[in-house]
Amino acid sequence: MRVKVITDSTAYLPADIIDKYNITVVPLNVHFEGEVFKEGTRYSYKEYYDKLRKSSGFPITSQPSAGEFLEVFEQLASGQDALVILLSTKISGTFQSANMARDLLTDRNVNVHLVDSEFSGMGLGFQVIEACELLEAGKSIDEVTSRLAEMRKKMHLYFVVDNLEYLARGGRMSTISCKLGTLIQLKPVLALQEGELALFQKVRTLPRAMAVVLAELNKAQDSISKIAIINVEYQEKALQLQEQLQQKYDVPVSICELGPVVGSHLGPGSLGVVFY
Template sequence: MKIAVLTDSTANIGDELRKRYDIKEVYLSVLFKGQAYREMIDISPAEFYARMRAESELPSTSQPSIGEYVDKVEELKAAGYTDVIAIHLSSGISGTYQNAIAVNDMVKGIRVHAVDSEISLTPQAFLCVRAAQMIEAHASVDEIVTELKAMVGSQVAYFMVNDLKNLKKGGRLSGAQAFVGSMLQVKPILHFVDTKIEALDKVRTKKKALKRIEELMVDYMDGETTGTGCILHANAEEEAKQWLQEVKEQYPEVQFIIHEMTPVIGTHLGEGALAFGMTKRVLNL
């Protein structure tokens, strides 16, 4: 048995972790005026945000085609893999997870075990790292999938966005919620619930919104002092770095990393978004 870990570009796994754990990827795309650009390959986050500011219309996004997914799995089969742990962004905002399920009827001689992260970005990457570490420890496929599903249900992330217009236009949040947020001129706090993005709270200023997220994390940790965390940003690196220093003081035993949101996620959350994610698993990144 030879097991591969496959994820998608929204996890933004990073070169170091990808190489260390040999994690494979498929790519989502952003589309400007019908032209598709694979995120992190054809367009960088900096290029994306500059383009989005210059355009009058919000870009759209697309998942890898089923043909692209089949090609990737065929490639893994040719490399000698018998099983694939496929960990993808939430099924509530993309059909990539469904592709991972469908490909089993199209490629024989290799089995794809699809895991819905029910989230995206670095918390999705945490799942990939955990899977790869278990493969190194010679765990079985069933053991890995069971652990990942438990981890999905026990990690959290909270997002602060400047407004809800991108989510409203992209159809990732209900129009009523978006309307309330825009009318009150607040900083919405979002999270994933049952694979979908929902508004959790509305706070008047960015500073208060970040403090509210920190309070939510205190509730989540419930006295635990160890784990693995992340601060995420959409072209707001300096703010993210400052926030990271603050949360490190709260959780000195937690290993934190800072990552940039990919163009696909940035399309929906908008420039300037910030997020705080955490798992109680100690991953030793």
């Protein structure tokens, strides 16, 4: 019986990949200006970020409930395996909700395997796609999870935000640090390290910050398999960077636009790369 692959909305997978592998995507929630909606519904990314720019408030994001995961798990056939690959436990309680749902399952013949991706965006997306490809090739779940663990060891995600205000408003950075950084045009290079957001390096301008990111990519050039450019409302620059990287590296280079759950904390104009 075919293994069911399940992930959450912060993988930001293309619709054709979701359809090709019949992936179930469990959305996270966005609470903003008196309304609550599931990520990927209600607003296009452009509509949402236009609204975010104009608002003096800030959205709150929350993980799916255990009940929502349980509803998904109960749709599995008896005896079926599910591989559930989710965003980092250090930045969301999504994994915990799925774990609670697994414990609530009454059909003990359904086998739910949970994986903490330690990433979000295409750091998570790459792992979901790899899992689908391996399962399609007949690999066992143990072989797949072992491969994903190897991927995580060599996976890196770096990005630069255009405006520190969003990190501050979202509680990811103190308001004082934000104001000082904006004053001196600080452009911190941030990274996801061991599953959580970390300051990688401080520089003064966007070109210098991107130079730091691309230097890290260049260090790994001999072992890179895939690259994705992540961005928040910065598609034009992402396309330029894609062309630049395709000319330099003989590997696939995709573009991933981040949605409300992740993008709200980084803000429009954010740009980065994830590679392994």
